Amino acid sequence: MNRQATKWFVMVAVLITAGAVAALSHAAEVNLSLSSAWVRPTLGAGRTTAAYLTITNSGTAADRLVAAEIPHASSVEIHTAGMEDGIMRMRRLEGLDIAPGTTVPLAPGGIHIMVIGLSEPIESGDEVPLTLIFEEAGSLTITATVSLAPPAHAPEPVDPDHMGENMQHHGH
Ligand SMILES: [Cu+2]
Incomplete structure (x- = not known):
């Protein structure tokens, strides 16, 4: 040559x-799996609650959770929670990035799915379909168990002191 x-x-x-x-x-590729989904029962006349689960991306590309749906809810939002000036506050997230090779736990005291304005109560022992909508993977649905406490294998609460009724789910 x-x-x-x-x-x-x-x-x-x-x-x-x-x-x-x-x-x-x-x-x-995005390769998402959902697991350990649970939702708290509504309490009394309350029609707002929260759902939790684990999102795992075992693929090689990132994805982003952008919306969620639960039947009979007027709206479902992605929220984060944390202590601000000694008070547990929640903030709405536009989306939640799920990096490749990561597991993202949604648990009490941290990121959660806010279920607002249910037209009927949900009770412990019920099962509710929880649909998550991702930019890449599209819609994925998992059956969430209605329970007051995290079921076995569910992600650990972020801050056990702020579980349950201590968590203010109204007025935001
Ligand atoms: Cu919330």
């Missing part, structure tokens, strides 16, 4: 390699 030909050969090789890398990155 003369010098000019070598130069072209290298250039073509670089382009082919770049193409292969691009093809590989396009092959990156």
